[in-house]
Amino acid sequence: MIQQSAVVQWLEQNRILFINIADSIWDNPEIALKEKHASRIQAEYLAERGFEIQWNTGGLETAFTASWGSGKPVIGFIGEYDALKNLSQKRLPVKEPVQAGGLGHGCGHNLLGTGAMAAAAAVKEWLQSAGTIGTVRYYGCPAEEVLIGKVYMARAGAFDDLDAAFNFHPSTKNCPSLEGSYAMNNLRFHFYGEPAHAGSSPHLGRSALDAVELMNVGVNYLREHVETTTRMHYVISHGGDLPNIVPAEAEVWYFLRAPGRKQVERVTERVRRIARGAAMMTDTRLEEIFTTGCYNLLNNHYLADLQYKVMQEIGPLIFTEDEKDFARQANLAYPEEVRRANFADLNLPEYLFEEPLLGENYPPDKEGEQGGGSTDVADVSWITPLNMLQTACFPAQVTGHSWGVVAGSGSSIGHKGMLHAAKTMALAAIELYIDPSHLVKIWEEFKQATKGQPYVSPLPENARLPES
Numbered sequence: 376m377i378q379q380s381a382v383v384q385w386l387e388q389n390r391i392l393f394i395n396i397a398d399s400i401w402d403n404p405e406i407a408l409k410e411k412h413a414s415r416i417q418a419e420y421l422a423e424r425g426f427e428i429q430w431n432t433g434g435l436e437t438a439f440t441a442s443w444g445s446g447k448p449v450i451g452f453i454g455e456y457d458a459l460k461n462l463s464q465k466r467l468p469v470k471e472p473v474q475a476g477g478l479g480h481g482c483g484h485n486l487l488g489t490g491a492m493a494a495a496a497a498v499k500e501w502l503q504s505a506g507t508i509g510t511v512r513y514y515g516c517p518a519e520e521v522l523i524g525k526v527y528m529a530r531a532g533a534f535d536d537l538d539a540a541f542n543f544h545p546s547t548k549n550c551p552s553l554e555g556s557y558a559m560n561n562l563r564f565h566f567y568g569e570p571a572h573a574g575s576s577p578h579l580g581r582s583a584l585d586a587v588e589l590m591n592v593g594v595n596y597l598r599e600h601v602e603t604t605t606r607m608h609y610v611i612s613h614g615g616d617l618p619n620i621v622p623a624e625a626e627v628w629y630f631l632r633a634p635g636r637k638q639v640e641r642v643t644e645r646v647r648r649i650a651r652g653a654a655m656m657t658d659t660r661l662e663e664i665f666t667t668g669c670y671n672l673l674n675n676h677y678l679a680d681l682q683y684k685v686m687q688e689i690g691p692l693i694f695t696e697d698e699k700d701f702a703r704q705a706n707l708a709y710p711e712e713v714r715r716a717n718f719a720d721l722n723l724p725e726y727l728f729e730e731p732l733l734g735e736n737y738p739p740d741k742e743g744e745q746g747g748g749s750t751d752v753a754d755v756s757w758i759t760p761l762n763m764l765q766t767a768c769f770p771a772q773v774t775g776h777s778w779g780v781v782a783g784s785g786s787s788i789g790h791k792g793m794l795h796a797a798k799t800m801a802l803a804a805i806e807l808y809i810d811p812s813h814l815v816k817i818w819e820e821f822k823q824a825t826k827g828q829p830y831v832s833p834l835p836e837n838a839r840l841p842e843s
Contacts, residue, residue: 443512558638
């Protein structure tokens with residue numbers, strides 16, 4: 376392992392700049408497909424560093440690709456920057472929104488995107504100073520929270536020429552992950568009926584809401600006859616206007632998940648048949664709106680090991696007493712049962728439960744396991760070898776998609792974790808430029824993992840983005 380100390384030094388020298396970018400995105404949270412500020416501030420920085428910027432990657436207004444260099448290998452860094460609804464939070468260790476019902480970075484995407492961007496910039500500086508042939512690329516990816524960005528970008532071929540990709544996700548510990556995720560389909564079933572006065576002439580109406588409810592009943596009976604790992608969850612996104620009007624339109628929105636892409640496709644077909652049956656029973660018309668789908672995540676073990684070696688060279692994160700006090704207060708604001716469950720998911724010794732922050736570097740874990748969530752970075756992992764790094768950006772026992780994550784994402788705790796990730800990814804990527812044998816082994820593993828299953832976009836031709 377060749378230690379590129381100049382890269383770490385460069386990132387440290389520019390740490391305030393990267394922190395300011397991450398904080399600017401945190402202070403101006405934007406919902407999926409609306410990330411104009413976040414995408415612009417990152418693209419402007421990279422353009423100033425000499426990157427060539429291409430906007431509208433995959434037909435998405437807030438997606439961009441930033442490239443520098445020429446020739447092989449082509450190494451990509453995958454960023455995200457969308458926020459979540461109803462998670463507004465001040466930089467405090469207690470729940471207190473900036474604006475009631477506002478947006479917040481409950482997944483730390485202000486750190487995720489900026490950390491990946493910083494790593495790409497650091498690699499560019501190294502390539503340029505070393506005179507090494509190769510291309511570095513940063514992808515500004517919108518709408519991860521609704522699994523749209525990278526799936527549409529992948530369909531457009533944005534990742535096809537990558538030799539490897541790096542991605543990190545803010546977490547509560549430092550660890551290259553080997554855990555998989557679930558494949559998923561995101562689709563809506565919209566029914567059209569006939570309106571009528573529900574009191575005086577209901578026989579003249581055809582209830583679209585009846586169709587939605589019958590469909591849901593059918594899907595709930597289906598649960599007994601699918602694999603136990605299958606997840607089917609829904610909300611009624613539109614159920615009518617008034618009780619005394621037979622609903623002429625109604626809609627139910629489904630997320631269908633399973634460990635693999637083929638399983639998701641099978642269960643989707645069964646749910647579609649139930650929807651058609653509900654339309655027949657109610658004499659209504661059905662329209663399916665397929666927004667997006669994604670694959671299950673493949674984490675490359677060789678890349679994970681390489682990043683862990685780098686993390687060991689860099690050393691652990693060191694937190695101040697003030698940061699520990701902040702984290703301790705945030706942890707204790709959650710119920711004991713929740714704290715225990717969050718800690719158990721980390722696979723760490725019990726004595727560490729008392730630690731408010733986890734700064735040590737841990738080896739790759741959760742090999743062969745699959746979390747119940749989904750991510751669109753999974754599609755990238757079926758196109759090119761990828762590993763998702765995790766770094767400690769939050770108090771150790773807070774829950775994902777909650778106020779504690781938002782608070783950590785805007786704090787010095789999050790800043791340290793972000794820069795730790797940037798250093799790790801940058802140094803690991805440089806190893807790929809220096810020693811091509813790494814890529815040979817990475818691709819051997821990738822080909823074995825995807826054997827006989829080439830990536831095919833899960834998007835049908837009629838897939839369309841949700842309306843603004």
